Amino acid sequence: MQAARCPTDELSLTNCVVASEKDFKSGQLSIKTTPTQKFVFTVKTHSSVVPGTIAFSLPQRKWAGLSLNQDVEVSVYNFDPSRQYVGTMTLEIDFLQKKSVDSNPYDSDKMAIEFIQFFSAQAFSMGQQFVFSYCDKLFALLIKDIEAMDPSILRGEQSSSKKRKIEIGLLHGNSQVIFEKSESSSLNLIGKAKTRGSRQSIINPDWNFERMGIGGLDKEFSDIFRRAFASRVFPPDIVEQMGCKHVKGILLFGPPGCGKTLMARQIGKMLNAREPKVVNGPEILNKYVGESEANIRKLFADAEEEQKRLGANSGLHIIIFDEIDAICKQRGSMAGSTGVHDTVVNQLLSKIDGVDQLNNILVIGMTNRPDLIDDALLRPGRLEVKMEIGLPDETGRVQILNIHTAKMSQANMLAKDVDIKELAVETKNYSGAELEGLVRAAQSTAMNCHIKATTQVEVDTEKAQMLQVSRSDFMASLNNDIKPAFGSNQEDYSSYIMNGIVKWSNGVSDILGDGDLLVQQTKNSERTPLVTVLLEGKSYTQTLLTLYNFFIAYRSPNKLLLCLLACITINCKQNHFTRLLVFTLQGRKLLILGTTSRKDVLQEMGMLDSFSTTIHIPNISRGEHLMEALELLGGFQEEERATIAKQVKGQTVWLGIKKLQMLIEMSLQMPLEYRVNKFLALLREEGALGSNKHVAI
Numbered sequence: 282m283q284a285a286r287c288p289t290d291e292l293s294l295t296n297c298v299v300a301s302e303k304d305f306k307s308g309q310l311s312i313k314t315t316p317t318q319k320f321v322f323t324v325k326t327h328s329s330v331v332p333g334t335i336a337f338s339l340p341q342r343k344w345a346g347l348s349l350n351q352d353v354e355v356s357v358y359n360f361d362p363s364r365q366y367v368g369t370m371t372l373e374i375d376f377l378q379k380k381s382v383d384s385n386p387y388d389s390d391k392m393a394i395e396f397i398q399f400f401s402a403q404a405f406s407m408g409q410q411f412v413f414s415y416c417d418k419l420f421a422l423l424i425k426d427i428e429a430m431d432p433s434i435l436r437g438e439q440s441s442s443k444k445r446k447i448e449i450g451l452l453h454g455n456s457q458v459i460f461e462k463s464e465s466s467s468l469n470l471i472g473k474a475k476t477r478g479s480r481q482s483i484i485n486p487d488w489n490f491e492r493m494g495i496g497g498l499d500k501e502f503s504d505i506f507r508r509a510f511a512s513r514v515f516p517p518d519i520v521e522q523m524g525c526k527h528v529k530g531i532l533l534f535g536p537p538g539c540g541k542t543l544m545a546r547q548i549g550k551m552l553n554a555r556e557p558k559v560v561n562g563p564e565i566l567n568k569y570v571g572e573s574e575a576n577i578r579k580l581f582a583d584a585e586e587e588q589k590r591l592g593a594n595s596g597l598h599i600i601i602f603d604e605i606d607a608i609c610k611q612r613g614s615m616a617g618s619t620g621v622h623d624t625v626v627n628q629l630l631s632k633i634d635g636v637d638q639l640n641n642i643l644v645i646g647m648t649n650r651p652d653l654i655d656d657a658l659l660r661p662g663r664l665e666v667k668m669e670i671g672l673p674d675e676t677g678r679v680q681i682l683n684i685h686t687a688k689m690s691q692a693n694m695l696a697k698d699v700d701i702k703e704l705a706v707e708t709k710n711y712s713g714a715e716l717e718g719l720v721r722a723a724q725s726t727a728m729n730c731h732i733k734a735t736t737q738v739e740v741d742t743e744k745a746q747m748l749q750v751s752r753s754d755f756m757a758s759l760n761n762d763i764k765p766a767f768g769s770n771q772e773d774y775s776s777y778i779m780n781g782i783v784k785w786s787n788g789v790s791d792i793l794g795d796g797d798l799l800v801q802q803t804k805n806s807e808r809t810p811l812v813t814v815l816l817e818g819k820s821y822t823q824t825l826l827t828l829y830n831f832f833i834a835y836r837s838p839n840k841l842l843l844c845l846l847a848c849i850t851i852n853c854k855q856n857h858f859t860r861l862l863v864f865t866l867q868g869r870k871l872l873i874l875g876t877t878s879r880k881d882v883l884q885e886m887g888m889l890d891s892f893s894t895t896i897h898i899p900n901i902s903r904g905e906h907l908m909e910a911l912e913l914l915g916g917f918q919e920e921e922r923a924t925i926a927k928q929v930k931g932q933t934v935w936l937g938i939k940k941l942q943m944l945i946e947m948s949l950q951m952p953l954e955y956r957v958n959k960f961l962a963l964l965r966e967e968g969a970l971g972s973n974k975h976v977a978i
Contacts, residue, residue, distance in 0.1 A: 293338035313354035367450035368430035390472035530664035538714030562607030605646035722758035785910035818898030
């Protein structure tokens with residue numbers, strides 16, 4: 282038969298080929314255009330079609346590659362109902378002509394019903410292109426996927442879960458149609474039968490923490506995903522049925538250098554979203570009236586335009602505010618100011634959660650001072666997900682160090698004696714930025730060994746080819762270059778326990794046992810997350826308990842005074858002291874250890890009741906305990922200790938362990954024959970030996 286032009290516009294919209302009644306009555310035809318290529322169409326008849334010809338619409342001719350008057354081989358095609366009925370068909374849809382584009386919503390559920398009614402009992406093939414008329418609009422359709430219907434459904438039985446792809450299928454009244462708008466389309470689809478594309482995960486399938494340079498933040502990412510992105514991953518129709526609203530804002534807060542900015546930037550890469558807009562808080566402010574507010578509006582302009590144009594199909598727009606506390610301070614807190622900060626906060630609130638709400642935005646704010654931010658910005662519906670990005674634990678430090686040493690390791694430039702786990706243990710209280718700085722410092726130390734500094738600076742290129750960063754480079758940088766800004770670094774903490782814990786009696790062991798119980802209580806108990814302990818005893822007693830896996834901040838009296846003065850200043854100037862404490866301590870497990878040699882003063886001040894419990898640290902009060910301490914501390918020889926034991930036997934002793942350490946060291950500076958006499962003389966001078974005014978406890 283010869284290919285001809287479709288006789289009417291109405292018939293061209295039916296997706297059927299048209300033949301003469303003399304040739305065919307109805308059914309499906311197989312059209313073979315070349316020896317290897319054939320197409321299946323449903324046939325209709327029309328009186329104007331010349332016998333021996335078969336008429337095709339323009340979309341059909343384009344899809345099949347047909348030209349007018351071309352000879353084609355035509356035969357009847359019979360469908361197998363058990364294998365070739367359409368179960369689900371996915372169609373890519375767009376406006377047929379650009380001039381007919383509009384932003385009106387089109388209900389895909391109603392569209393699917395009309396499509397099935399109009400095209401029922403018709404043959405369709407993968408990749409087929411045709412035209413569909415709906416609501417007086419012409420739409421171009423492309424078949425993207427066809428799944429076969431389970432024949433048990435036609436028998437009224439329960440369907441199996443297996444899905445089978447087919448190339449050619451016959452549309453049935455029980456078929457399901459899914460519309461998927463093309464990537465460049467501005468078509469606004471609503472309803473359940475819309476766009477499988479929106480059901481795809483918004484998470485990029487090829488992302489991972491290490492390639493993004495993120496370490497130690499697995500839990501934080503998990504929590505952010507649960508709160509902020511779970512609703513965006515779920516099928517849109519289910520979210521619509523639940524009446525669920527997406528989270529629009531996240532606040533990342535914590536110490537500098539812990540990865541807030543890095544995490545915010547990587548969230549943008551992790552998501553299938555528009556390129557994030559990153560702005561530093563101070564950049565928003567402008568000296569001209571109204572310009573600061575205009576800068577806020579510009580940030581949201583693209584999201585507003587796209588939501589008006591695409592509605593629920595709009596992509597996610599991410600806006601990142603670094604140092605958000607610079608523009609979102611408490612309204613009314615800046616006396617004598619022009620009020621610019623207040624109006625900026627008002628403008629930001631109206632854009633995030635105002636009258637014309639945007640559902641296609643995610644605002645990420647970052648700050649070191651969450652206590653300064655206006656309360657209204659932190660309520661649900663705005664920056665409702667508040668996530669602290671704190672110092673990494675040991676596992677996190679291992680991840681971070683592995684990330685920053687990965688290239689060296691791959692290039693065989695990391696010496697075999699470098700133990701990442703050892704470095705993680707030694708870098709307690711280090712932030713992610715400080716760990717990166719440690720790696721850089723170690724690299725600089727290693728490279729410096731290959732630099733010749735004579736009359737000019739030169740590099741020994743032959744040795745440089747053999748460059749390796751060793752453990753000694755890391756340790757040198759750890760001891761000399763990079764120190765943690767928060768808590769107490771390991772070196773400082775070690776200086777406080779330089780001589781270890783001297784267990785000169787069973788009482789010391791009991792005290793340490795009680796201390797360990799308090800540590801475990803703080804870690805494990807949900808009913809007492811805050812434990813306060815007062816260690817009291819006479820001056821120079823040993824009062825330090827050993828803490829493991831804790832963030833340790835040691836405060837001597839002078840440092841504590843500075844902290845109190847800072848808190849008083851904040852309290853007087855801005856009245857944010859309470860807010861600062863709430864943000865700092867909320868949800869924490871906190872163990873506070875206080876020491877004093879004047880319990881009576883605390884009693885008079887009424888402060889003893891502020892502590893959960895009090896532990897008494899006794900002095901050395903018996904001669905045998907003194908001798909036990911001398912043996913543990915070392916320094917004196919066995920003969921010297923025997924002489925001292927004879928002198929203190931039966932004597933009253935009253936001495937703190939730290940004072941004892943000092944007297945031993947002073948005595949050891951004397952010649953050998955005078956050391957014992959010097960030690961005994963010092964004991965008597967200190968009133969620690971032979972005095973009856975003390976009662977042994």
